[in-house]
Amino acid sequence: EAQVTQNPRYLITVTGKKLTVTCSQNMNHEYMSWYRQDPGLGLRQIYYSMNVEVTDKGDVPEGYKVSRKEKRNFPLILESPSPNQTSLYFCASSLIAGGETQYFGPGTRLLVL
């Protein structure tokens, strides 16, 4: 089944404790992206990747890191999480960028205490 998977689905952590949210897609998509969703703000793009080893900042990259060493994986790293990073995070992928159907993962709900 074609899908985007994220792990973990739920995470409670404390300020400053490094964490990684994994994202994997099995559709051989070139484009992958991370978003955070907060009430009243819609989805805001954190980082995106046009292909392996090609990443770029979205609208809210501060406090986040990403890497794209393999086509299928696009982990989101929070080196030193802070409470304002409490949010619902979505990973998405599409065949290529620009007007293509984006497939979203199920979301990761993160609480930073």
Next chain:
Amino acid sequence: TQLLKQSPQFLSIQEGENLTVYCNSSSVFSSLQWYRQEPGEGPVLLVTVVTGGEVKKLKRLTFQFGDARKDSSLHITAAQTGDTGLYLCAGGDAGGTSYGKLTFGQGTILTVHP
């Protein structure tokens, strides 16, 4: 930073009524997508429009992209309770060095009452 403003933010209607959701910006977008999101799930793409003035129909849903590619609308005819959800518009960057950027509106929460 490109911004997309969606209106209204909340919409509560009775089954059978028509409704329109608007997505406006001062920026030009290469494409405009509409998504629907249900609680606990990720957004699901409804449609992509890429040409100024383009109109697409998906059963009872009609999507329009403005001539200048700065705005879009979603019109639902004879709404049903199953249309309840969060509707999001998203604009693709018009080019340059930010080709992969996608900007979302803040969303419209639609509730259709039986």
